[in-house]
Amino acid sequence: MAADSSPLYYWDYLQLDRILDAQKPESAKRGVPAHDEMLFIVVHQAFELWFKQILHELDAVLKIMGGDTVAEKDVGRAVHALRRINEIQRLLIDQLGVLETMTPLDFLDFRDDLVPASGFQSVQFRIIENRLGLRPRHRLKIKGAAYTDVLSTEHGDLVHGTEEETSLLDHVGQWLERTPFVSFGDFDFWRAYRGAVDEMLARDRRIVETHPNIDAEERAVQLARFDEMTTTFTALFDRGRWEELQQQGRRRLSHRAILAALLINLYRDEPIFHMPFRFLTGLIDIDEGFTAWRQRHALMAHRMIGGRIGTGGTSGHGYLEAAARKHRIFSDLFDLPTYFIPRSALPELPSDVRNQLGFRYAQNP
Ligand code: HEM
Numbered sequence: 451m452a453a454d455s456s457p458l459y460y461w462d463y464l465q466l467d468r469i470l471d472a473q474k475p476e477s478a479k480r481g482v483p484a485h486d487e488m489l490f491i492v493v494h495q496a497f498e499l500w501f502k503q504i505l506h507e508l509d510a511v512l513k514i515m516g517g518d519t520v521a522e523k524d525v526g527r528a529v530h531a532l533r534r535i536n537e538i539q540r541l542l543i544d545q546l547g548v549l550e551t552m553t554p555l556d557f558l559d560f561r562d563d564l565v566p567a568s569g570f571q572s573v574q575f576r577i578i579e580n581r582l583g584l585r586p587r588h589r590l591k592i593k594g595a596a597y598t599d600v601l602s603t604e605h606g607d608l609v610h611g612t613e614e615e616t617s618l619l620d621h622v623g624q625w626l627e628r629t630p631f632v633s634f635g636d637f638d639f640w641r642a643y644r645g646a647v648d649e650m651l652a653r654d655r656r657i658v659e660t661h662p663n664i665d666a667e668e669r670a671v672q673l674a675r676f677d678e679m680t681t682t683f684t685a686l687f688d689r690g691r692w693e694e695l696q697q698q699g700r701r702r703l704s705h706r707a708i709l710a711a712l713l714i715n716l717y718r719d720e721p722i723f724h725m726p727f728r729f730l731t732g733l734i735d736i737d738e739g740f741t742a743w744r745q746r747h748a749l750m751a752h753r754m755i756g757g758r759i760g761t762g763g764t765s766g767h768g769y770l771e772a773a774a775r776k777h778r779i780f781s782d783l784f785d786l787p788t789y790f791i792p793r794s795a796l797p798e799l800p801s802d803v804r805n806q807l808g809f810r811y812a813q814n815p
Pocket of ligand 1: 493494497498568572575747750754755761762764766767773
């Protein structure tokens with residue numbers, strides 16, 4: 451029942467007057483209606499509606515993670531919101547297939563009418579990127595221009611405002627830094643872990659050195675790769691080196707945060723780490739979802755416009771492919787498996803530490 455007590459009417463509730471009256475093809479205004487422009491508009495509008503829903507979910511996650519303390523059950527709610535975003539992303543990728551039923555020649559019937567408008571001006575997409583943690587210094591430079599130069603003043607201000615907010619990446623970093631158990635009192639976990647890693651690396655190195663099927667040239671390549679991996683491990687155990695990498699923009703999470711993320715992954719079978727593990731996995735899923743969407747969109751742009759520049763003025767598919775590579779947010783989490791060792795090689799935790807990590811249920815008297 452509506453607030454004024456007249457029965458709620460479907461058409462009014464969804465404001466279909468406004469939504470269904472919002473498709474105004476430019477080609478028709480020119481007097482040469484292009485059949486496929488309707489599809490082009492509807493697909494873009496559907497995208498923007500889904501971006502709105504993604505922002506709605508993302509804001510809920512930001513609110514949860516932005517608290518001084520984050521309760522376990524709230525992490526569960528954040529996991530659920532991330533999962534919903536991920537399902538929407540799948541849908542968005544699939545929608546591009548519908549748009550690709552429009553051929554490049556069909557697109558040419560109205561493409562010039564669109565210049566200089568472009569998805570490049572999608573305000574909601576920029577806000578999503580900024581809220582996730584993409585900062586201007588991490589963005590591709592386009593002929594020295596800021597990504598907001600193509601927006602109206604009002605929209606430019608709105609998007610710039612979101613650059614100043616604490617992003618999801620920031621919140622996740624702070625939350626990880628607060629994770630207890632990164633040090634275990636008397637038990638020096640990291641010394642034990644490093645010992646296990648060194649053993650694993652030494653074993654793997656011996657295999658490369660003595661493997662009968664590897665010739666001298668290949669052996670040299672493999673050994674060089676090993677040395678590189680060892681250097682990465684060293685940074686993990688050397689806070690100063692890690693901070694250098696951070697300053698160079700090669701790492702985004704702090705040293706303490708990455709150690710906590712590593713611990714959560716390695717000991718995810720411990721009940722207390724289940725939910726944090728699922729949350730970190732959810733972040734990887736949505737980062738992958740946006741990267742997959744960007745790559746798919748770049749491919750679609752390539753087949754639609756070939757080597758032409760975009761209506762927004764970038765190099766076209768070349769720009770989009772480079773953005774898909776560069777505009778990742780949670781790369782630190784993607785790189786984490788470099789530091790994994792098999793469960794069987796993990797240091798055995800002392801029993802008092804194990805007890806702290808597990809949930810214990812007191813028997814009712
Ligand atoms: C025929 C279909 C499409 C083509 C050929 C195309 C092409 C392009 C190109 C070339 C760019 C780079 C900017 C420029 O120079 O214009 C771009 C950016 C963008 N497009 Fe599309 N696009 C298409 C459909 C879509 C759809 C359906 C969406 C959904 C909202 C979309 C969203 C975006 C976004 C968000 C950007 C900015 C990406 C970034 O800067 O990382 N595009 N598009």
